[in-house]
Amino acid sequence: MTREATAHKALVASMRDTHALEKQQIQVLEAHLDLFQDYPDLHARVTEHIVSTRDQARRLEAGLEACSDSASMVKDAMMSAMGLGQSSVQSFGDQAELKAVTADLMQEHLEIATYRVLLVLADEAGKPDLRHRLEETLQEEEAMAAWFEDNLEAITRRFVELKATEGREAAVEKERVKQAENDVSPTADSQMSGTLWQQLDTGNKPGTDSTSTAHKSRDKDAPAATIQRSDTMRPTPTDVPASAAAASLRPDRT
Numbered sequence: 001m002t003r004e005a006t007a008h009k010a011l012v013a014s015m016r017d018t019h020a021l022e023k024q025q026i027q028v029l030e031a032h033l034d035l036f037q038d039y040p041d042l043h044a045r046v047t048e049h050i051v052s053t054r055d056q057a058r059r060l061e062a063g064l065e066a067c068s069d070s071a072s073m074v075k076d077a078m079m080s081a082m083g084l085g086q087s088s089v090q091s092f093g094d095q096a097e098l099k100a101v102t103a104d105l106m107q108e109h110l111e112i113a114t115y116r117v118l119l120v121l122a123d124e125a126g127k128p129d130l131r132h133r134l135e136e137t138l139q140e141e142e143a144m145a146a147w148f149e150d151n152l153e154a155i156t157r158r159f160v161e162l163k164a165t166e167g168r169e170a171a172v173e174k175e176r177v178k179q180a181e182n183d184v185s186p187t188a189d190s191q192m193s194g195t196l197w198q199q200l201d202t203g204n205k206p207g208t209d210s211t212s213t214a215h216k217s218r219d220k221d222a223p224a225a226t227i228q229r230s231d232t233m234r235p236t237p238t239d240v241p242a243s244a245a246a247a248s249l250r251p252d253r254t
Helices: 003-032 040-066 073-090 096-124 128-203 210-221 223-232 242-249
Strands: none
Touching: 003 040, 003 096, 040 128, 096 128
16 A cells, blocks of 8 residues: 555544544533533633534535545444533533533644644645645634633633632521521420410419319219218217217116
């Protein structure tokens, strides 16, 4: 195989892989937009780059057609699915925004290196007509990477500011709930105390004898026992004094 044929084969394979990579990046960036809602400049710049990335994918498709080839639908589908999975993982955790920005910056540098390789392969394969398309995409990737690097510090400071504000708001809300609970508790206690005093007051009203009422209740439960005790307390003949008994036996002399 000649040098040019070797370069041509590598060029076609690399462009197909890069096309799938661009499809993946579109999925990732679109998912990251949800994380960047509180970062207006970042949100606007990423939205702009998504449009550019779609154009880059179309340029690669045109380059493949110029090489009598086409993009791999299988690779595109696989890379797109991987992109969704990657963005889902990055969306978890307290530092999701910073992780997403870091991953996007790394991706830009990966694509910069990829397009530099494609430029060399196009030269070696005798495809100078591809150079303009590849250089245009390379410039867009370099511009996006430069924007991330220039704004990374500001984005990080914005992240700290937002998280600190969220923390203060959460503390205020927690204190508000705690105060509300404290305000409710004394009311319940006073209601219980009021009910107790009402019960005591009812028992002390004129004409109401709580003690006699309780005694009546106990006496009602055991009437037989009370009567029986009264019977046993009556004096028997043996309990009468002897003198009184003798007097009752004397004949009446009248």
